[in-house]
Every structure is written in structure tokens, then in C-alpha cells.
Amino acid sequence: DAGVIQSPRHEVTEMGQEVTLRCKPISGHNSLFWYRQTMMRGLELLIYFNNNVPIDDSGMPEDRFSAKMPNASFSTLKIQPSEPRDSAVYFCASSGQYNEQFFGPGTRLTVL
């Protein structure tokens, strides 16, 4: 198995632009998580899905952030419009029946 796949690995954009981050979870895993990691706040859970359904989005910082999971093998995290304070590394993780999460390599987002 290739593990959790994220794209792009790096994204540089200008303030106000729309950013879309993509994730392919491990096949057979039924839970998917989006995290944001910064030096100041560490790893923060933004939203998680069970069986493609969003369960808890209380970690999403603002309405500018949205996430979808149209099927079991694909999820997106969108920021519109982006702001410099959104600069961070965004991780996607998936888990199966034992709850241990397997993380992707992350997307490093820089908003200028």
C-alpha cells in the first residue's frame, strides 16, 4: 500500500486566492482526518470524517475553510480566500478499526 497520499506537497499562493489541498486515504480505512501544524500551536485537528460523513468540524478556524469527502478514496480541504495566517503544514491522516492514524507527508502552504 502506498500509504496516505497528499497533493500538492508545496503550495505558494497570494492572499485572497483559493487553495485546494487533496488527500487519498489508505484503502479500507473508514476515518479521515485533516490537521494543521504550526510551530506556535502544534498539531490541531480541523475536521474528521467517518465513512465519508463529516462528524466534527469544530476545529475548522473560520468559514473560509471547508472540507469534503465525496467518496472513500478522496478528500479535499479548501481555503477561500486564503490569508497569510493560514500558512502552515496541513496533514491528512486515515485510520481503520484500531484508531491508530496513518499520516500523509503533508502540504506546506505559504500564503504571501
Place this chain on the structure above:
Amino acid sequence: EDQVTQSPEALRLQEGESSSLNCSYTVSGLRGLFWYRQDPGKGPEFLFTLYSAGEEKEKERLKATLTKKESFLHITAPKPEDSATYLCAVQVSGNQFYFGTGTSLTVIP
């Protein structure tokens, strides 16, 4: 409020010098405590899951233990390749996870 605190923030050890990392937590309804290792530029890598006080798990030079208020990650005779940031996370209701800010470990040859 659910909270996870890791200490120390950074630790430098000589190769072979054993030590322990601490993860203390205050949560309502712990479902599991997880340890991860994160190398620079990579995503966290799963190490252990602990579910109940008194439980222990081992893997090579690492041993994780759990009490009702904290967990320890013991590193025995560390090697330079053990250098990384070690994260702990607690699972509360459903799939809600809270991560600590990590301990950055450097093992000097």
C-alpha cells in the same frame, strides 16, 4: 478543558544515555493514548497505543507506559537515529484527538 502537555520541550542525550519523555493529560473520558514519532519534513509515524492504566508497550529501544494522569516514553540506550520529535495524543469521545506539542529529542554520537 481537555489538555495534553509534553515535557521537556527539548532533550539532548549522549548516545547510550537512557531517559524518559512525559505526556500528562487532563481529559474527560480517555479512550486511548497514542505515541508518534515525527522526523523533519514528514508526517507523524505511529508508535504505540495504550488504553488503560498499567498498560505497557515496547518496541526496540522504546517503552511506553500509562497511568491515570500521564504516560511516559522510556528510551533505553538511544542511538543517533532515534533523534526526532515525539508526539503524544489522546483520543476522547468519538474520534476527537488532542495532540501535545511534542518533545524534540537529539541523540549525540
